[in-house]
Amino acid sequence: MTALIQLTGITKVLKGQEQPRTILDGVSLDVHPGESLAIVGRSGSGKSTLLSVLGLFDRPDQGTYLLSGTDISRLPERRAAKLRSSHFGFVFQRFFLLKHLTAAQNVAMALVNGQGWLPRRQRRARVMQALDEVGIAHLAKNRPARMSGGEQQRVAIARALVREPRILLADEPTGALDTETGTLVIDALQSVTARGCALILVTHDRDHAARMGRLLHLDAGVLTEQLVTS
Amino acid sequence: MMRLSGRARSALIIGLQGIRSRKTRTLLSMVSLFLGVLAVVVVQAGASIAERALLADMELFEGLDGTVVMDIGGTSPQLGPVVTTTVAGRSDAVAMTGMQAIIGEPGVRPVNEGGVPLDGSWGDPGPPMTCDETGCRELPAAEIQPKGQAIEVRLTALTGDVRKYRPYRPQSGEWLDFSTMPSLAPRLVLNKAAAVGFEQYQVPAEMRVTGASANMTPHFIGVVDDGDQQPRAYVRLDELSHWVPAARLIDPNMSEVRVLMTAGTPVEQVLSAKLRALGVEPMVRTVNSREDQEEQLALMRLVFLAMAGLVLLIGVAGILNVGLATVGERVEEFALRRAVGTPRTLLAGIVLAETLITGLLTAALAIGVSVLGMKALVTLAGGSQPFLQGMEFPWDAGVAGVIAGLIAGVLGGFVPAIRAAGIPIATVMRA
Structure with a gap:
């Protein structure tokens, strides 16, 4: 089966300092549809940089990035934005909900992004479906200030899912939540793999990492795969 | 959409x-x-x-943009009859002839000799002058009348309602009505400068016009703002002509005949031809103040x-x-x-x-x-x-x-x- 993502020898060097620092050092990785994998490592090991490269926020200095067999290593920003919209969903540690918008409007943000236009009715249906998927459709009209951390993170997950991405990138999504709520959020994230969406989770939490299908360890920019013991 | x-x-x-x-x-x-x-x-x-x-x-002063203005010079006695008969009764042209008029007690010099503004803004008018076909000269002392209660105005006789070309602003009373039978006592509309004079000097109402067969009793019916600093009065030409013969409607001392016309009227061509026959070359221009x-x-x-x-x-x-x-x-x-x-x-x-x-x-x-x-x-x-x-x-x-x-x-x-x-x-x- 063709890998959804195929990274080969990805290198990222942090310049602009007295001595350039290698953040990613020849990272190679294959991700298939419906897979879930966790990336663990110490702070500063390059996890977020790897996620930035995977999510097309940043370009690698060396190496090849194939998405469904197409080389996207040196994609111009305009096409990268289009791919981010059509293929990727993002969930961050700080939920990044806009406080002046309701939950539904925050989710709709991913649909009103200049990449195609959906009529209001269809937009609303998609938003409600995404909110329903994470179990908070009843909070559609609430603003973030009136929601708990777990609920806010689920709104952020709904925002990531509303465009039905093929890859979901989550950067420490439970970092700001208690254990119980964090588990619920991981459940919500993991459920997307059932429909063929790949889930890449960056986390410090070994328990959450252990629930993923694959466990990858990043240390000083070098990625190694570990066996999942649970 | x-x-x-x-x-x-x-x-x-x-x-x-x-x-x-x-x-x-x-x-x-x-x-x-x-x-x-x-x-x-x-x-x-x-x-x-x-x-x-x-x-x-x-x-x-100039008229509304698009108005055709014909200025006519000369002192031919036929000028008045030619202009008035050509224009009279027409809705597309109005003739205006200007002449001297002194309103007040008889046998006295007006307080504003020469028709100067009564506020003195034109300065000293100088010694009394008399003009005829041979030119102007100072009046001999023996002929100089004593100053009395009279005001000199420029009298503008109109063949029709001029306001469609010059939008004079009504101040009080009414404007000349050209639809009624001409009155024997000429009805006058004063401009603001003249009205100021008649407010200052309560003169007896008798009007002397050069060339008139007799002095008239004017009837003031209104005041307008015509933008002129010089005292001026407007009168229906047909009412004035009861007293002033057509040949004398043109003041030989200060020829002031102007015809205001709507663009494209045949009056311009006809009147020009008639005037040229009298040896008078009219000056025609179209008002275009905006430009x-x-x-x-x-x-x-x-x-x-x-x-x-x-x-x-x-x-x-x-x-x-x-x-x-x-x-x-x-x-x-x-x-x-x-x-x-x-x-x-x-x-x-x-x-x-x-x-x-x-x-x-x-x-x-x-x-x-x-x-x-x-x-x-x-x-x-x-x-x-x-x-x-x-x-x-x-x-x-x-x-x-x-x-x-x-x-x-x-x-x-x-x-x-x-x-x-x-x-x-x-x-x-x-x-």
């Missing part, structure tokens, strides 16, 4: 959300911009009003607009300042929008949409205030300033306000838009 592209609609939706979420900031932007746009609207409206005032005064004053008006507008531009610049600086501060606060939002696939151009478009909407709202507000101000001005000052009467808000000033709002929106939003588009997505990763 024009349909906006998906990107434009996205920019509009997000822009409106941004405005609604930051009402105080939007209001602050609007305050500084409001003054700028208001200045543009007021200046543009002021220029239109000043232009109207300038032209309104010129219209009194004549174009340079002056353009300069006036330029000065006004430069002033408004300066004020608008302050408004732009205000919107720019608030825009930059807002973008600084929204770094995470813009980074997040980029992360979910929003292109840089749309981010710039969102900021521009916000400033443009703010600019347009401000323009609408400034125009509304100007319209109300104009109505108040016309209501309060319309009575004392005739050119304001019936004046409506000049909508070119409204258009200028909308353009100013849009320009301010673009200029004030441009730099914040560029900044918003340049925010790196990694901002959300590092947060």
